[in-house]
Amino acid sequence: MADYANPKVLVTTDWVQEHLNDPKIRLVEVDVDTKAFDAGHIPGAVGFNWQTQLQDQLRRDIITKDNFEKLIGSAGIKRDDTVVLYGDNNNWFAAYAFWLFKIYTHEDVRLMNGGRAKWLAEEQRPLTVEATKVTPVEYKVDQVNTDLRAQVGEVLEGIRSGVKLIDVRSPDEFSGKVIAPPGMNETAQRGGHIPSAASVPWATAVNQDGTFKSADELREIYFKKAGVQPDKPVIAYCRIGERSSHSWFVLKYLLGVEQVKNYDGSWTEYGNLVGVPIER
Amino acid sequence: MDHTRRVYNDVFEMLPGPENPSPLVRINAMSVPGATLYAKLEWMNPFGSVKDRAAWAMIRELERDGRLTQERGIVEPTSGNTGLSLAAMASARGYRSRMVVPNKVPLEKKVLLKIAGADLDVINDNLCPSPGMGDGSIGLAKTHARAQPDKYAMPNQYENEANARAHMETTGPELWRQSDGKISHLFVSLGTCGTATGCARFFRERNPDVKVVAVQPSEGHDVPGLRNKSELHVSALFDESLLDEVMEIEHELAYTRALDLSRREGLLAGPSSGLIYEGARRYAERDPGAVPFGVMIFCDNIFKYVSNMIKHMPELAEGTTA
Numbered sequence: 001m002a003d004y005a006n007p008k009v010l011v012t013t014d015w016v017q018e019h020l021n022d023p024k025i026r027l028v029e030v031d032v033d034t035k036a037f038d039a040g041h042i043p044g045a046v047g048f049n050w051q052t053q054l055q056d057q058l059r060r061d062i063i064t065k066d067n068f069e070k071l072i073g074s075a076g077i078k079r080d081d082t083v084v085l086y087g088d089n090n091n092w093f094a095a096y097a098f099w100l101f102k103i104y105t106h107e108d109v110r111l112m113n114g115g116r117a118k119w120l121a122e123e124q125r126p127l128t129v130e131a132t133k134v135t136p137v138e139y140k141v142d143q144v145n146t147d148l149r150a151q152v153g154e155v156l157e158g159i160r161s162g163v164k165l166i167d168v169r170s171p172d173e174f175s176g177k178v179i180a181p182p183g184m185n186e187t188a189q190r191g192g193h194i195p196s197a198a199s200v201p202w203a204t205a206v207n208q209d210g211t212f213k214s215a216d217e218l219r220e221i222y223f224k225k226a227g228v229q230p231d232k233p234v235i236a237y238c239r240i241g242e243r244s245s246h247s248w249f250v251l252k253y254l255l256g257v258e259q260v261k262n263y264d265g266s267w268t269e270y271g272n273l274v275g276v277p278i279e280r
Numbered sequence: 281m282d283h284t285r286r287v288y289n290d291v292f293e294m295l296p297g298p299e300n301p302s303p304l305v306r307i308n309a310m311s312v313p314g315a316t317l318y319a320k321l322e323w324m325n326p327f328g329s330v331k332d333r334a335a336w337a338m339i340r341e342l343e344r345d346g347r348l349t350q351e352r353g354i355v356e357p358t359s360g361n362t363g364l365s366l367a368a369m370a371s372a373r374g375y376r377s378r379m380v381v382p383n384k385v386p387l388e389k390k391v392l393l394k395i396a397g398a399d400l401d402v403i404n405d406n407l408c409p410s411p412g413m414g415d416g417s418i419g420l421a422k423t424h425a426r427a428q429p430d431k432y433a434m435p436n437q438y439e440n441e442a443n444a445r446a447h448m449e450t451t452g453p454e455l456w457r458q459s460d461g462k463i464s465h466l467f468v469s470l471g472t473c474g475t476a477t478g479c480a481r482f483f484r485e486r487n488p489d490v491k492v493v494a495v496q497p498s499e500g501h502d503v504p505g506l507r508n509k510s511e512l513h514v515s516a517l518f519d520e521s522l523l524d525e526v527m528e529i530e531h532e533l534a535y536t537r538a539l540d541l542s543r544r545e546g547l548l549a550g551p552s553s554g555l556i557y558e559g560a561r562r563y564a565e566r567d568p569g570a571v572p573f574g575v576m577i578f579c580d581n582i583f584k585y586v587s588n589m590i591k592h593m594p595e596l597a598e599g600t601t602a
Contacts, residue, residue, distance in 0.1 A: 033403050039420055040427025088419070120422050127427040182384070184404075208513075 005256025188271025360389030447478025495559030
């Protein structure tokens with residue numbers, strides 16, 4: 001059985017429990033449901049709010065380098081620390097934060113396989129409501145890796161040049177039956193998908209317990225069925241860029257696809273554009 | 281207790297049991313030729329639903345184990361009915377309660393939980409189909425219970441055997457007595473599966489010929505409390521081997537049939553009852569004469585679903601303002 005391309009980026013719940021008191025291992029929880037962290041988190045973890053802390057609060061964008069430095073420094077995370085991310089909904093926003101850490105070139109970032117749900121499903125795992133004491137540090141980003149991010153111009157060019165587009169939303173969003181999952185505020189003027197995109201819902205990459213499928217299974221899904229070529233450019237998108245971060249993580253780190261980008265503008269940008277082609 | 285005079289020392293004495301069964305009412309205008317169907321009106325229970333039974337059994341068990349105190353109350357994931365029973369019971373017995381409900385639960389139920397004294401967490405479930413996501417409300421309730429064990433005990437109706445046992449000890453024996461042992465079919469819905477599993481265990485012992493038929497809504501439904509089989513992985517009490525048949529009904533009919541039951545039978549039944557009725561009706565029509573004494577568990581009444589009814593039938597809101 002083949003191993004993941006970068007097995008080091010995934011840690012197990014056992015590994016996290018063994019490293020709870022390791023000062024070089026910093027746990028960060030990022031949830032869709034921003035109430036979850038306050039209700040109980042892994043001892044020692046800090047929580048980031050994806051809406052107010054990971055996005056620019058004025059324009060629609062990821063947080064700036066300056067604000068990233070402030071946020072990470074205020075959480076007491078050092079540039080050479082190992083950051084372990086986890087969260088609810090199968091690590092959707094944990095993967096988004098992972099992507100952000102990589103854009104700002106933090107070296108050692110990992111995901112806890114299975115996320116919050118797996119930790120919770122294992123009876124012996126501790127949770128606490130106690131705030132983690134942190135000592136703020138100065139955190140400096142020396143380099144920004146914009147190659148991990150696709151912006152709309154690149155997507156439109158990609159349609160013409162045959163870049164592989166992967167739509168990771170649910171089948172009903174892909175077909176245009178719904179514009180967004182029920183109850184979601186961020187939406188679009190039109191339903192459907194970007195022309196030529198292949199539908200590979202993010203959830204096809206995970207097992208029932210929330211962990212990632214094996215490398216062999218993932219190869220079958222992305223390489224054989226969806227037609228991803230490991231040495232060719234790929235762009236993943238969803239609605240606001242969090243589910244596609246999850247698939248981006250799978251493609252880049254578990255399958256070793258070098259030129260994969262996350263289009264975080266996703267459907268809430270594309271489905272609002274005037275005059276662009278849409279397929280249903 | 282003298283149930284004929286119906287004078288009680290406290291509300292708990294009104295809880296149902298073989299000596300004080302919830303009513304069985306025969307279906308008339310909507311009857312099926314060749315079949316006799318009865319509705320068991322669980323909304324006649326003191327806190328308004330079938331969930332009084334499980335809630336009471338679970339609270340009693342927590343009390344017996346010394347797990348409820350002035351400091352330690354209850355946290356529970358709920359679509360409303362279990363929460364309402366638990367919250368009202370907890371308030372009356374001096375315990376705090378916190379209920380975690382999915383956002384799709386109708387406003388009436390959320391407000392009722394607060395009226396009954398519960399703290400409320402509302403969360404967005406079912407964002408995008410996912411195998412590993414589990415159930416958000418169950419997850420958040422478990423989080424509270426594990427992070428603050430001194431503050432919360434979690435009955436966990438999805439895994440608590442007391443839930444099924446309550447039906448083995450009350451619903452089953454009630455039905456046996458009320459029908460003079462003639463009950464031939466029981467039609468139930470699936471949620472925690474406490475009713476289905478508890479009643480089925482009772483009948484397997486008492487008379488294995490009694491058929492237990494589960495009625496589930498089609499996928500994508502918005503019938504609070506019910507689960508399609510694809511959502512049943514969270515229900516540890518689900519045991520398909522105890523069921524004679526699982527029928528799937530188009531979920532929109534839950535609300536249509538609930539309206540029919542109100543207008544044609546005078547039974548102000550909620551959507552899960554509407555769905556169960558439709559299942560029982562189809563079952564009885566399929567094989568005329570095969571259902572001499574069928575009982576449908578009507579879980580609750582329509583009062584908590586006014587906003588959902590309007591969502592499905594916008595015309596109900598017409599003419600309601602001056």
